[in-house]
Amino acid sequence: MPLRRDRGAGLHESVYALVRMIPAGKVATYGQIAAILGRGTPRMVGYAMAAVPHGSDVPWHRVINSAGRTSLTGEGAEAQRALLETEGVVFSKDGRVNLGQYLWPGPGLGRKRR
Numbered sequence: 001m002p003l004r005r006d007r008g009a010g011l012h013e014s015v016y017a018l019v020r021m022i023p024a025g026k027v028a029t030y031g032q033i034a035a036i037l038g039r040g041t042p043r044m045v046g047y048a049m050a051a052v053p054h055g056s057d058v059p060w061h062r063v064i065n066s067a068g069r070t071s072l073t074g075e076g077a078e079a080q081r082a083l084l085e086t087e088g089v090v091f092s093k094d095g096r097v098n099l100g101q102y103l104w105p106g107p108g109l110g111r112k113r114r
Contacts, residue, residue, distance in 0.1 A: 011040050015048040018107070022062040024087040026104035027097055029066045036106050046071065062104075068096035 014037050022028050030042035030049070040048075045063070052060045061083040065071045070080045081091060089102050 011037075011044060012048040012051060015040075015045055016052070016056075016058045019049070019058050019060065019063060021107055022059060022104045024059075025089060025102070027062050027064050027084065027089065027099070027102050028104045028106075029064060029099070030071075031066055032103075032106065033063065042066070064097060068099050070095075 015033060018033055018036060019028070030045040033045045034040045034042050049060050049063050052058045061080045064080075070077045072080055081095075084097070085091070089097055091097060
């Protein structure tokens with residue numbers, strides 16, 4: 001599914017299309033998603049992520065805050081962390097993801113390997 005940046009596309013659908021591009025073992029931040037889309041705010045991206053339908057193919061767990069933490073609390077945070085750890089993402093003792101290591105660069109922005 002191509003990434004839609006036009007103003008006519010619903011923000012939620014645009015966010016979901018972008019989040020589907022995040023590969024396993026990588027994360028993106030709410031602000032990063034808003035910046036890539038060129039619209040909305042990190043908070044609006046958060047609202048979209050909170051509205052992901054149950055059973056959806058959107059990998060909601062790969063979106064974290066700019067401090068490298070999950071934004072959920074309680075069981076939701078535990079589930080998000082468990083899903084990320086299953087994909088190989090490591091959390092520090094203080095519950096943060098090393099964004100220098102695990103941050104997805106965005107569509108078409110990764111380095112090509114030879």
